Amino acid sequence: MPTTVRQVIDALEQRYPPAIAADWDAIGLVSGSPDNTVTSIVLAVDPVLAVVQEAIDCGAEMIITHHPLFLHGVHSVAATTARGVVVEELIRNGISLYAAHTNADHARPGVSDALAAALGVVELQPIDPLASDPHLGTGRKGRLPTPMSLRDFAEQIVAALPSTSAGIKVAGEPEAMIETVGVCGGAGDSLLPFVADLDVYVTSDLRHHRAQDHLADSACALIDVPHWAGEWPWLPVAAAQLAADLTAGGASVELRVSAVVTDPWNWHTGG
Ligand SMILES: [Zn+2]
Numbered sequence: 001m002p003t004t005v006r007q008v009i010d011a012l013e014q015r016y017p018p019a020i021a022a023d024w025d026a027i028g029l030v031s032g033s034p035d036n037t038v039t040s041i042v043l044a045v046d047p048v049l050a051v052v053q054e055a056i057d058c059g060a061e062m063i064i065t066h067h068p069l070f071l072h073g074v075h076s077v078a079a080t081t082a083r084g085v086v087v088e089e090l091i092r093n094g095i096s097l098y099a100a101h102t103n104a105d106h107a108r109p110g111v112s113d114a115l116a117a118a119l120g121v122v123e124l125q126p127i128d129p130l131a132s133d134p135h136l137g138t139g140r141k142g143r144l145p146t147p148m149s150l151r152d153f154a155e156q157i158v159a160a161l162p163s164t165s166a167g168i169k170v171a172g173e174p175e176a177m178i179e180t181v182g183v184c185g186g187a188g189d190s191l192l193p194f195v196a197d198l199d200v201y202v203t204s205d206l207r208h209h210r211a212q213d214h215l216a217d218s219a220c221a222l223i224d225v226p227h228w229a230g231e232w233p234w235l236p237v238a239a240a241q242l243a244a245d246l247t248a249g250g251a252s253v254e255l256r257v258s259a260v261v262t263d264p265w266n267w268h269t270g271g
Contacts, residue, residue, distance in 0.1 A: 003251040005062060005096045006034035008041065011245040012064070012100055015238075016110070020136055021103035026068045031087060032096025038062045041242075043235045044258035045228050047097055049082065052089045054260050061095055064238070066111065066231050068099040104234065105138060106130060111185040112140040114234040118160045119153075119202065120144060121181045127194050139184035139191045141198060147179040150200060150221050157202065161229040166265040171211060172200065172221025182220075185231040195220050204230045228263035 009029060021027050030047070040060040044051040047069040055063050069083055077087040090097055105111045116124050122145055126137030144153070151174040158168060181202065182195040188203030189210045195201040196218035204227040211222055239255040246253050 001250075002037040003039070003246065003253050004034065005029070005032055005036045005038055005098075007249065007251055008038055008062060008064075008242070008246070008253065009034065009098060011242055011249065012098065013103075014245065015241055016100045016103040016107045018103055020106045020130065020133070021101065022106075024071075025102045026071050027099050027101050027103055030069045030097040030099055031090040032062070032094070036061060036094065036096055038096070038253055040254040040256065042256050042258055043239050044260065044262070045231050045235070046262040047086060047099070048262050049086055049089065050260045050262060051258055052086055052093075052095065054258055055095050056089070056093050058256060060256065063090075063095060063097045064242075065097065065099050066101060066104060066234065068101055069097060100238075104238070105185065106136045108136060109237060110136075111231055111234040112138070112183050114237040115185045115202070115230055116140045116142060116181070116183045117237075118233040119157055119181070119183065120160070121183060127182050127184065127191050139182060139188060139194070139203075141180065141182040141195070143180050144178060147177050150174055150176045150178050153178045153181075153200065154223060157223060157225060160233075161225060162232050162261070164226045164229050164261060164263045164265070165267045166226045166263060167268065168226070169224040170221065171215055171223075176221060178221070183230075185234065186227060202230070226263045226265065228261065 041062045042055045042060045047065040077084045121142040124140040124142040127139030129137035178199045180198045182198045184203040187205035192214045200221040202223040206224045235257045
């Protein structure tokens with residue numbers, strides 16, 4: 001029996017239940033039919049044209065992304081916008097698109113568990129637990145098995161994450177010793193109030209005033225990693241889980257983690 005999009009969605013939603021997504025989110029099937037047949041799937045952070053092209057090139061019938069293609073009201077999918085072109089190419093090539101966003105953030109293991117594991121952080125628990133289930137939630141905090149300097153931890157992050165042109169930014173004393181660590185894949189400045197008692201907080205897209213106020217009020221250092229790189233470690237974890245779940249269900253699908261760097265910052269200058 002060929003595997004269908006519906007079987008893939010059922011497996012995904014066991015791991016990442018839609019009910020635990022944030023109420024503002026737009027997760028689930030974006031294009032395609034649940035009845036379509038799937039032999040090959042690409043997993044990526046962003047539903048952009050380069051990823052759709054990668055799926056076309058490798059013959060995949062389905063793309064699973066972390067970020068939704070549409071998050072707000074849509075009144076046109078005409079090919080006059082980049083997202084409209086993505087829709088047109090998905091449909092023209094018979095490719096189903098599915099997004100697992102905050103449901104994959106909140107789940108265990110989820111996006112921030114994968115980031116924390118990549119950085120060597122253990123004994124993880126949510127930074128901001130869900131009221132409905134405190135085992136789940138946003139961000140993860142834990143500790144390093146062996147304390148190290150902030151400088152060494154930053155170098156460990158560079159080695160652990162996929163390489164991007166932007167590099168990582170650090171705020172804190174380079175020789176300060178780090179043991180307790182908070183991480184949040186994606187833009188995690190909303191968690192700053194919860195990390196003051198940790199040694200360092202790793203997230204993306206930290207803004208000037210939020211970072212400055214945090215550093216003035218607490219000894220918790222900050223590390224800002226590229227948004228794409230911080231969420232990418234979830235892809236191989238999700239692919240391995242999905243492969244195992246589908247195999248256990250008698251299905252067989254080839255899973256491929258996207259190699260396309262979709263970080264919007266493609267070069268930097270000034271040191
Ligand atoms: Zn994100």
